[in-house]
Amino acid sequence: MTESSRPSAADDALDGVSPPPPRPPFDGTTWREIGYLLANFPAGVAAFVVLVVWLVLGIGLSVTVIGLPLLAAGLTACRWYGRLERARARALLGVRVEEPSRLRPRERGFLPWLWMRVKDPVAWRHALFAFVRLPWAVLTFTVVLASLFVGWPALPWVARWLSNADRAMVRGLLSPSDELERRIAELESDRVTVTDTAAADLRRIERDLHDGAQARLVALAMGLGLAKEKLLEGRADASVAAMVDEAHGEVKLALQELRDLARGIHPAILTDRGLGPALASLAGRCTVPATTAVDLDERPAPAIEGIAYFTVSELLQNVSKHSAARRASVEVWRARDRLLIQVVDDGKGGARLDGGSGMAGLAERLGSVDGLFVLDSPAGGPTRVTAELPWRARTEAGTPHRGPGSRGR
The missing domain is CATH 3.30.565.10 (Histidine kinase-like ATPase, C-terminal domain)
Structure with missing residues (x-):
């Protein structure tokens, strides 16, 4: 028994984990790596300033009414920052990282939403990425800039080593935390499938009842009503017997349709x-x-x-x-x-x-x-x-x- 119908999650997880294979010193990949490393500094400084101010204010004011909502807003911004960094790494470093599952509150209301945002592990991991990246961004920017002017022959290898560290950092802090996180995403998708299937089954049962047994029972009631009127008026003849016989046949057909419907629900x-x-x-x-x-x-x-x-x-x-x-x-x-x-x-x-x-x-x-x-x-x-x-x-x-x-x- 093989599982050939499913894509290999192991292959996806291992995609790009090892360092890039040998290649010419200055090719398209090298220049993309250099561009990524140089862009680390402005991106890192901007993220650090914005997120630190936002999160520190939220934590510092957490004893007030606006503190926790501000903290939740900052953590929401962390998720958006992680998405942008994954896109940048995908475009320039070729790192393909799965998107974390979306947050879905189990209960409605502001407080459940607020608590869900504050304890979001993905957002806190993205915030840690922003903190860690600032000193690393300063280092990589300085080394690459110096290599551009002083150590030109070593620049491709320096860029490769530094970008491999960036790849590891992106995978470690911006990817779904573990198999549980991926499993949550799968279960969310499966829940949608189950809900859609249940709704389709309910529509099918309603349609079968309306078009089948219900229609026959309505015809049966009308036929028996006409037979009853004739009997009360003293006009009993062969037509009344035919009506009753037809009604008996409709009853048997309706019962068979109901049995078939019940068998379709659960035999x-x-x-x-x-x-x-x-x-x-x-x-x-x-x-x-x-x-x-x-x-x-x-x-x-x-x-x-x-x-x-x-x-x-x-x-x-x-x-x-x-x-x-x-x-x-x-x-x-x-x-x-x-x-x-x-x-x-x-x-x-x-x-x-x-x-x-x-x-x-x-x-x-x-x-x-x-x-x-x-x-x-x-x-x-x-x-x-x-x-x-x-x-x-x-x-x-x-x-x-x-x-x-x-x-x-």
Whole structure:
């Protein structure tokens, strides 16, 4: 099982960490480094003066009403300063540093916003960068300026050494603090995906109720009303019996639509019997002959079961609609703390994440719960989709639940 569908975060993190490779003494990169080092002095002095005055005033007046808001404003400015320095380093030094996640208060109101700003670790790290940079900016400006007039042959190597120190400083103080910071950004993105998905599901349920069962029940009520009027007026004839018979048929159709809708929300067979029988039921309704093999010793959390069920459901629908396959298979098993799903068909292949078949939506949904989605579909087939989900076993009074049908083929 590979994770080829995801970009390598390790490769991004290591990009540019080592010193630049050997190059001609005076090339474009060298001149950009010299320009960056000379610009350090005016940029460093301006940042130091503005931020120090702002932060010192905020800290000094923190016992007053305006102190903390002034401090929060200064820390907000620190974030903007960090963004400008990252852009300057990216343009002149080729250092690509990820942007920190945006601040999002958990509660509304001025005080939560104020407290969130004052304790922002990213802004304090940027303020530290401004403090540290001033003496370094004076040193680099002096050394580079002297080399321009006195030590011209050594200037490229001096610029390279000094700019490497700047690169390390930018990565150390202006990048997201650690993996946790990056994880927060991912979770914020995933939260948007989950919210959008939930809203779309609610709209679908509302539309299905309005256009399906509700419309049938309205027609049923009207038909029964007409039959009732005829019976009360003593005009009972064959037409009344036909109306009642039609109403009976509408009731059965409405009940079937409600069952289908309930199955789309959360199927009863999944709740009662587990993934084995639930996926076997899905395979039985697929227009392409499909087999299932579910090998689980216990049941995962209900939310994970539901995601696994609807992932297989959508994949089998794609097999039915787009694959032109003769057969398909579904396998589900557990590997340590991961639930793995593999759906294979012998169809024409050529499926893509951006192909309009819902694959991209599935990948986003799985990613929102820390899952993986890998698609392998060469032209001519076969198509193999592998999905991974966190296990997160359900517990009852601290004991893992072993439901019926958890292991099945």
